[in-house]
Amino acid sequence: MTFYLLLSVCMTFLSVSSQELEDFCQPSDVLWLWTGALTSRSISFKFGLREGYTCADSDFILYAFPELLEGEKAHSAIATCRGVDGGEEGYGEKRSASSFEIPNVKECNLLNLPHSDRKYRYELTLLRSGETIRSGSFTTPKTEGSSFDYRVAFGSCADELSDPKVFEQIKKEHALLFIHTGDLHYHNLAVNDVAAFRDGYDSILTSPAGKAMLEMDVPFAYMWDDHDFGPDNSDSTAPGRNASVQVYREFVPHYPLVGGRSRTNTIHQAFTIGRVRYILTDLRSARTPNTAPAAPTKTVLGKKQKAWFKSELVRATSDPDIRLIIWVNTMPWLDNERKWGHFVHEQQELVNFIKANGLNKWVPIVIMSGDAHMLAVDDGSHSPGNLITLHAAALGRPGSIKGGPYSHGAFPGPGQYAVMDVTDEGGKNGRVCLYYRGMNIYKGMLVEFNTCHPERTPALTPYYPPPIPVRIMLRMFKKAKRYTGVAAFVIAAVIVFLVYRSKRLRPVDTKKHS
Structure with missing residues (x-):
């Protein structure tokens, strides 16, 4: 009887632990990572999360490790992550209901990197487990x-x-x-x-x-x-x-x-x-x-x-x-x-x-x-x-x-x-x-x-656009789903005539193309 009671308690504990684990932020919650705004001492990271994510800002941390020069000791830069700023409402702005919803995006900004002109390796990490979600490099x-x-x-x-x-x-x-x-x-x-x-x-x-x-x-x-x-x-x-x-x-x-x-x-x-x-x-x-x-x-x-x-x-x-x-x-x-x-x-x-x-x-x-x-x-x-x-x-x-x-x-x-x-x-x-x-x-x-x-790097094949009427007709031809019979023939004939006339009115240059 005692054995079955202990077994039941253990199974309940494992079930609860498994459910709690699923409620934690997972690496699969992160869908993409985008870097930008590079300067000599800073860079910005933004990443998107799946719908229904359970991640908090405090779940993430970003490390940047510079390539070490001879004699340097290992060191790194660290950025915490936070929600993003969508700006503030302007005068007379009509907002949609979704504009009040929190976006599934976080940002991490490295603002005081230790070195300019240096290559870095970065790692976006889950703080709880230490798992690396995304990694890469920048210079x-x-x-x-x-x-x-x-x-x-x-x-x-x-x-x-x-x-x-x-x-x-x-x-x-x-x-x-x-x-x-x-x-x-x-x-x-x-x-x-x-x-x-x-x-x-x-x-x-x-x-x-x-x-x-x-x-x-x-x-x-x-x-x-x-x-x-x-x-x-x-x-x-x-x-x-x-x-x-x-x-x-x-x-x-x-x-x-x-x-x-x-x-x-x-x-x-x-x-x-x-x-x-x-x-x-x-x-x-x-x-x-x-x-x-x-x-x-x-x-x-x-x-x-x-x-x-x-x-x-x-x-x-x-x-x-x-x-x-x-x-x-x-x-x-x-x-x-x-x-x-x-x-x-x-x-x-x-x-x-x-x-x-x-x-x-x-x-x-x-x-x-x-x-x-x-x-x-x-x-x-x-x-x-x-x-x-x-x-x-x-x-x-x-x-x-x-x-x-x-x-x-x-x-x-x-x-x-x-x-x-x-x-x-x-x-x-x-x-x-x-x-x-x-x-x-x-x-x-x-x-x-x-x-x-x-x-x-001399100019080998200069481009000169055709006359405006020809450009308009070419766009119409391109956008049309299909041309049949006489209509197609007439449009093609007009284009040929305008191109021929424009060439006669312009000096010949064998290097030109259009």
Whole structure:
């Protein structure tokens, strides 16, 4: 009798212990980990948890172990983890019910790393059991304003169905930083529902393509474009505008948002690596609709962000520790029909400002763009303001060409990204040079450009866009589901006639292609 009583007690204890164990936070509760906001002494981590998780902030701890130099003793940096900040309610903001719900996201910020210019191994750990949930590595740059060489990769435009191989290839480039220039996903959300935007991030980050993207093991700087901000060609009137801002703040390991905590602000940000100032502008959340009449008040940037952008250009140019400015401008700068072509007054305002303040001379301004599903380069010879323009897309979407002309050509297609080697000549007046390579995972390098030595990368196949009517018809043809009979023949005949007529009106150049 005593034996059976003891056995019953033991079984009850084991059952209770097993149930308690299941109630504890488990490694499987963590779905993804995203790194970003890299500086010489800091980096941010955000990670997503499954629905119904039982994890508390105190369940996690993050360690960073630097590679040791000869004679150094083992040491590490430690960060505790906490809930994320979705910003504060703006004046007149209409909130969805889900905006009050706590997101399934935590963040851990390493803010006082012991070394710059050092490789670290990190481990996200369950404090109770000591189990490592995620691990990887990152390298801190030299102190801001210091001269050193490094590599950046960038690209845009992918979705859950994209080929993961493009991210596997980018990982092999061993970049210090990856800059994502928009269209992280294509959910095209036109609803004021925070839950829908959270699902959008979770969907891409847990997909095969998203997992491969995070497994590149490189910190991000990310600025949205239209499809990940809202619907196609979205602007400040998008129904989910503030919901999108809230979820960006929650999910993305971003640099400080200088516009403030209000969700009615834009998400513009800037940072410095070496002697390069990176300026990321938000071209969606303060944008006037494309269809609004042309007027000086029609804006991409919005009044507040535009004033900040201008001051950033002036401040960076006058800073003796900055020798190059990279403007992350997510849509084509060269486009007389769409994109910046919808905002010719504001574009000219910026060009006039650059000229009036003597900018883009001793400290060059280089544009980094996405949106158009192509690799493309313009050396400044066709660009408003003579700004060098570097495009890289599409990571995973079908190819397309937008804008132009492009001095070094335009190459549409999926599986594309860019590698940019940053080389600093050193010294007070030494230049910071960029060597851009536009890569296709199936075809290799398609285009290259050296900002300091353009003679080494001459223009071989310039691209000139067809006339605007032809572009419109080509887009109509592409979007149409099918053409039959006479209608197809008539449209094709009109396109051929317009192309033929445009070629007769333009001098022949055997190097041009379109």
